[in-house]
Amino acid sequence: HVVTSLAWSPTGRHFAIGSYNVLKLCDRTGWSYCRESPDAGSIFSISWAGDGTQFACGCGGGTVLFVSLVDRTFSWQNTDVTLDENNSITVHDILNETKEELDFRDRVTDMSLAYGSLVVTTSNQCFVYQQSNWNTPHVEDLKDPPTLIVQCPFHFALVDANGVQVISYEGRPLSTIKFSGLRSEYLNHQTLSICRDAVALVDPSQPKQIRVFDVFTGRSMGQPIQHKLDVVRISLNQQGSGADRKIAILDKNKDLYLTKAMHGDKTEKLGAMVDTFMWNDSTDMLIALIDEKLIIYIYPSVVFVDKDLLNKTLQTKTCTDAGKYAQIVAFYGSNCLIRKADGADLAMVTTPYPLVLYQAYEKGQWEQAVRLCRYVKSPELWASLAAMAINSRALDTVEIALAAIEEVDKVQFVAHINKLPDEVLRSAELALFCKRPEEALNVLLQNKRIYRAIKMNIRLHRWNDALELATKHQTHVDTVLAYRQQHLQQMKHVETNEQFKQWAQQLEVDWETVKQKIAVEKDEELRNANGDS
Template structure:
């Protein structure tokens, strides 16, 4: 992957060009010390003068707030607005016709950065007077968030508009906007920090400085990556708004890098020389880039050479309007030409999905020459494929299509209209029969949409509420209708799992891992891989085994990644092969092939065949996986043999007790649910089966005293038993009664005794 660039033939500006920005996916605005605002069209490469600034107004920064119709989110705003700051402490707000709507004197010295917030609600100005101010969208001062004696060279918003990162000399600081919050400050570079960028995709911060290095930090200030020495100082750096890449600008050079830090490719400009790259701006769709230089030249580029591999297929972008599709198994290749610029593409499950400026084309590997075309889908930010459907995320909505091009679902939820422009790839996940979306206004909530035709939750999502804020979600891509799961990572990098079709009001959420950086489900089975700092883990039975820590321990393996290198990321997980990306190299790791086959066999309900596989392999992981799934499916005989082979004597004894109960009775079903850790389900089965004595006994065994008393009072049975057992329980603990529901009975007994 690399940048293919074009330098404007004529030097538009006669002075250094440091201010560039995209007003749409095709138009670039630029302004420099010559006070001229120019518009450059990337399609026909025409240049037009838009307006002239006053002679005493020397621009230092510019930023577009894009409306929904221009290919940007803009936080739901409907108009396009341009912000330009100057060296005399002023900033102006212009509309798209370049008419000045506001001209405000904001600082006593030059404004180094002027930026609209990602949600479009306001803007910040950072100045060499050491002050950062926040203004409303109309230009009214809201607050002064930073006051210091040291000049501020650069400032940027956080992706959720809740904090500001800025640099002073060799230090970087993060100022949260919450009340009474403290500034996080650290030494970042040996020389001046010249540029910053905060990624919307992974919450990382990139910086470049006079020490000839660029570095990557997390939002707590921990160093993630430090580059080797470059030839010159790093003068500009910018994350792609829609992809996990960023561009580094220096003297006569541009470098395209992965979000992990390693370089995809470099572009050098020796003839003609363009000087230092000052301003970098990505187009709203993340497919093109514009750069201003010290010689006044404008550089425009786009990414080519991006590769996707899925089984026997490999797709590579070879130009702005072409994709090379190769079938590795039969050594054939096809160059797919498109009438419009390619914005995004996805490959998987025998299909290639290509999004252009105004179309989506669906290619089947068996019928390459006859694609299915969906008209009118522009500004496609993200594509995700699954077995039955594929997902399209644009600037205003989410669309779920099947591979015949038919629209299956256009999900809506409370606040979605304002939140969708701010969604990232980690906030939503398409599973086999479910769509999961994290709520941006309340990041502890995940909405799940049922994709099974006719399902009640297809249009009314089911909310799943976690205890902490969720950073990333992933829905499984295989399984039967009732055997699908969603995993999510919280802010503490703890891994949790929950059934995707959870019908109870209170979601069953189980913790299965800690210190996890990223996760990915297998494409055809419910096997999960998770990446840690120095190792990775494979959960062979994360869903069915989540209720039992013993089963999770037996079905999870952890492998050291020291031999794979540093800054590893998960590229894909297809069939039994996990592909990792390390410093550009693609590394393949095999999972247990017997476990892969076992999962496929169990999805087809072939229990005897599954037993044969386990007896052949004689692996504890396989036996524990079979035991957990068989228990969930009420296959007690198979579950007993599997637990016995896995040396789980306590579970074997309990299963023998369950098998002695009347088959398919409420008691047996309840005990089976209890073994799976589903306490509410077990109690519900007994109550619905009118087994009130057994339900009360179950609640007492689980020390759920309040519920036991409720059932006893409601049905007028075993009331004295509950009171007596509660009394014995407290006497064993040596504690007096403290529950208000039981205190009235204690007082009544004392009065009767007196």
């Protein structure tokens, strides 16, 4: 029979389909939860209640059907919770083989289970249960019935008509997030994300814009992040804080990007044709389903450190069983759970070694991390260790890791950085290594290392910038001219730059004088470094 009606739930998680004597409830990805056959003729109209727990159907024979969603089930690791038709929740701990019954006076509108906490909402109250104690929940009164619950390991967010409320697991309100133009009814699990110190959401009125707010004050953190295309999904990482906070962005072109929450201009592409992705619950690993392959980004922040290493930090597992339209629903430890298009769950296990590497990295145990990589002999692990060590400025470890993956040019550059006499020069060269030349030059200029800034511009072949810097500070103009002439001779080119022509006429270049001036600069750097130490 033809489909005569269709309506989405206000939560965006389900939709109902009506046909002749047929009523189906489907997941948003298309698979069917259940099928009923009411003897009521064709169903011409479906209207959902605002909380998404009930809907009414208008039928061709004049019958009106009232339908309630029952037996809703949520799972997290070894715990399952099920809401039955009597408004009672059964909590089943599979590992310990225990069951708990939770009864509610009012109708349960929504619930969420994650990170050892169960959040249950009714029309006017919110109950927060801990896995360690199911008997005494924290209870919070609500002004409006919430339409969405989003959890993180530290607190959770409720979305209602007033905005986004952030509440601790002790039931204490932390902040309320609202701004002009916020249409909270359009927020869902794909477009709202929460972590220890930030809340990020896709602006419903401008889907290319991501807004980031402080969890504890509700204030906006910096300018909104502008993306090139409409954003389909965002997710904040759960590890680290402040400047380390990152947002993974999936746009309508199925491209996956990583950006810093506090610096939206630093956005790097991780992959293309991405169907679904998820952060790990205890580390900064990211997993994505790309073209029937499960791709594990061991250290996604490598794109901000050295993008050349990105492909070397990826682990790939063939996942043809997942099929099209599969969704990653959980990624904890080294376990990944994928929900296929037909609703079946597929469990995948990834290698446990990255978790051990993260434990050593977070404690700064570089020797232990090197021993692990030598034992496992995995190029992906070595590349990830190299990126982690660069980020933490553990240059000895960087040399070992880069040598293991035969990145000879990078090893030589890091060895050169290690030989520099002081921290300012090392910071500048490390920024240059990470392909951030402007930052490197700023470090040198802020610390009045004019010669080094001029020399860096020369190395980058920014001849005009080098000459401008030398003339501005009235030093090392002859050094710039000498290196320029040497470069032109090696390339067998003729000088065409008018500025350099003029200076060449005014100033005679003597290599011996230039070398003496450079030696004086280096001696002074050495004295300063010894004085600092």
